[in-house]
Amino acid sequence: MARIKILFIIPSLEEGGAERVLVNLLGKLDYNRYEVDLCVVENRGIFFNQIPEQVKLITVFDSSLVCKILVNFHIRFNINRLYKWIVNRRIPGNYHVGISFLDSSFTDILFFLDNKISKRIAWVHSSYQTYHNFGKFYQGAYKDRIIQNRYSKLDHIVFVSNDSRQEFEGIFTCKTLKSVIYNVLDTEKICKLSDYPIDEKFDDSIINIIALGVLLPVKGYDLLINAALLLKNDDLKFKIRILGNGYLEHELLSQIESLDLEDFVELKGFHINPYPFLKQSDIFVMTSLSEGLPTALGEAMILGLPVVVTDCSGCRELVAEGQYGMMTNKTAEGIYHGLRTMINNSELREFYKQKSRERAEVFDDDAIMEKIYSVMDY
Template sequence: MKKKKILIRIGSLRHGGAEKVLVTFLKNIPEKKYEIDLLLNLKSGKYLPEVPNWINIYHLHEGEMITTNKPWEIPVKVYRRSKEEILKIFPNLLYKYILKKKDYDVEIIANHTLLEEVLKSPVKESKKIVWVHSDLFNIPKYSKDKLNKFFKADQILAISDNIKNGFDNLACSKEEKDKIIKIYNPIDSNEILQKADDKKDLDFKFGQEKIFVAIGTVYPAKGFDRLINVHIKLLNEGLKHKICIVGDGYDFNNLNNFVKLHKLEDTIHMIGYRNNPYPYLKKSDFFILSSRYEGYPTVLFEALALKKPIIATDVSGVREMLQEGELGKIVENSEEGIYEGMKEFLSDIKVPDTYIQKLEKEDLPFTLENSVKKMMDVIDKN
């Protein structure tokens, strides 16, 4: 059987949801069916070692991601950006000198931000698939004209009902509607349960106070600033608890400095990036998602797999995953909403206990096997 040749593009394999999902997919598809080239803008990230060795990895740059503007870093940033722009304008150079191939059957954009690059591919006959992991309809920079460009791809993979409905409403024809497919992110729950028991990296002391854990890249979309403001308000009302934020990002230093300025080091713990965050999730009392917007928050599935009581703002994917509030508390997407949810969990232990009882009985619909099979069906369809 002739193997299908696939090119997959993504920025890097850093610690993000889309990156995790992609690597999980790659680890669970058969080598005998596909020949895969993975092209990274930046060859870095925690998931890089997990890519199966039969997959060919190409890259535009090496080194770490640069998130600051220190004088000695600016030339590197300018060089990287210039190279990417040149290859976007002249894609033939990329396929001739870096990939050295022009015979792909399928080209997948695993991060929607690279849509334009793949649509300009010189391989005109390849199937173009864009995988949308964010609720673009709530991000101001994505105008209607910009969103319509997604229909230039042959297939749009939407990871939640919210995202699918957004594109359905935008579609102008049956042909465009037929391009949209909802596909749950492939998540390996067995891997999550196994890693949660590995405590060698757990450098946080869990005391008597109830602990809310939040996990994610530290930048404004995740709403960790709102979480900290609510934490202060609840402490002032005498509701003792702690916050554990696991993650790193360009907002980390700003939030960490705020914590120190307000002398909150004893109650807010900025853990930073952890290769394995699951032990923190397992040991904490509650999980909280304070996001301003999401696509389909993978971390919610991880909390569900570990049977944690959940508070989540009403962003894309949450109602779907929490079954309209049956499996976790959905709150208004605001600081006030986060406050009301946390206060209820701290004031009445019966509330989070009820969610635990439901989770113990529930079979979750987000199975690894179903998601991988559906993705392969999309790739294999002529």
Template sequence: MTTDAAHHIAVLVPSLRGGGAERVAVDLSNHFAMCGARVDLLLVRNEGPYAGALRKEVNIVDFDKDRATRCLLPLRRYLRAERPQVMLSFLNHINILAVIAKRLSRVDTRLIVSERNSLVRFREGGLNRVLRSLTALFYPMADGIVAVSQEMKLELSRDLGLPDKRIVAIPNPVDTEMIAGLSRHVPSHPWLHDREKPVILAMGRLVAQKNFPVLLRAFHRVWRSHGAKLLVLGEGPLRAKLESQVVDLGIRDHVDLVGFQDNPFGWMAASDVFVSASRYEGFPNALVQAMACGLPVVSTDCPTGPREILEDGRWGRLVPVNDAEALASAIIKTLDDPTPPDVRTRVKAYQPDQIFRQYAQILQIPDEQLRYTA
């Protein structure tokens, strides 16, 4: 362990709820703290299931605010008082806040912002249009930008005119050993133990981005041909609409919206196909996690991430966005495929030690101050 002049790292994220950014923030905080760095995890509000996953060495700084904008002055005060060598922030609106706070505090802290989602969302108008302008204005003021896929790096450079040399593509880490251990705990849900009916699994917040209405229409076709079941892990504001659609399609007895699950990996290991119908992504964690469980996958060819992860369809079928018929056909072909690819092989590219080393480079953490562990 490093004891002298430990590198001081601040990690800024909204909360410890069940999102991909929050998971990566926790994993990075734990890793760097374990390696001897001084790590402050800065939270808009300390809430969510990932709190229990933090190592005791990670110092939580809870601003305890109900919205990110109210953290501007507390964050400025923190930077002035603590002066960490580097701060890593996650999610677009938080990144903009971090840039403003650093400029107001006038400290020499190195600021790295991590963009987590495709810029396609900026085409939706309203607040997203404002965020696009703010992103183009403030991101160049950061010392570095992390994109979670090569395609997203291209988006940031091409669509916002951000300097390519300041952007680094770093995918999310996938801890295959941890996932393998947790995947042995198969839930008691009866569909997971009835091997006569194939089980389709989907996972994500019940929001427009994930495009569950298209998935439900596709599943209706799969159910009619294969008598399949569909399990959806996740919670969100569209639950009532999706439940209504399930009834309208006549598949109420074959679809279960089971809600958020702390351990989705047992569900993945016991299912037959994982499906992502998203309109856009950044780096779809659930897709790679399902692959880590050995589950065959089908995904929309949405920006960004799936094509890169699946290497143009080598590791799973890709279909156009918003095409329920194509999605259904791909699911059926995957169910009927006697020799699916060994998707676990692909996931080896996302081992945590490799990803953490890439973050250490852009954060400019000296090797001698960190003892890397696999």
């Protein structure tokens, strides 16, 4: 029986939750059933060596500047002749199914390939209403254009959460088939990697708090640092480690230094294996302003950490309005109150540890993969 030929498209393999999820998905795929090409639009990222050997890698742009210029002309003026020509030269094959795994303007590549793809799918990892970076673009004539030329012409749109789907439908009106499928997190791999040794000593006499994610405004780390000052002023014994890279690094470091929090908040940079840090921590905190379905939060729940999260899309869904984790408002004071309550109450931490383990059952890899297969089958 001939294999189904699949093309996955992703903007890059830089640090990020969607990129980690794609690596997990590719690691779980049945390659007796599927022949897979992966198109990484911009040839950059840290996950290339984690792509299974069965997957053929394709890159479109070696220059980020060239990519940015061509994409801007496409978005602003609908001028894309050169863009299409480059895409078709770099992706010469034919596919039963094409999947834009991180929906964006790059989803249009599925249509640049014209009759080379029979079935087109987009995976939506974001919440388009509450994340202002998206909302400011998806309006007016451009919104009308992508409804007509992108979303209405897709065969299927997959959302990583119900929140993500609801926000999408609040902006875009189309009759395209839609599904919600939670992310593949690879529970077995997370648990195995969490036992790896690390060169980091955790002080058991204090409460160790961990946050994980790219250093971007949407992650709300400035709020977390301000909350840490309030915790310090209460004479609480704690340390917050933030794992991740991003362009806000120097700004956040300056904030930590100006508030004299060097002993209480530490930026640890990106770690290809963050799971030992998670496992050795007492509390996981996520202070995002918007999420689709936060990968790091799901991973923390798999490892049984009690969680404190802001009341935002994605987080709200995973903790079920506070049933499986403590939910705070999106302010430094709200985050402070949530963390202070969790720090001061060991019984509450134990309660939410159990709740995290219960909630982690939604990340049944086999069940999720079967849903993905049902979407990809041609």
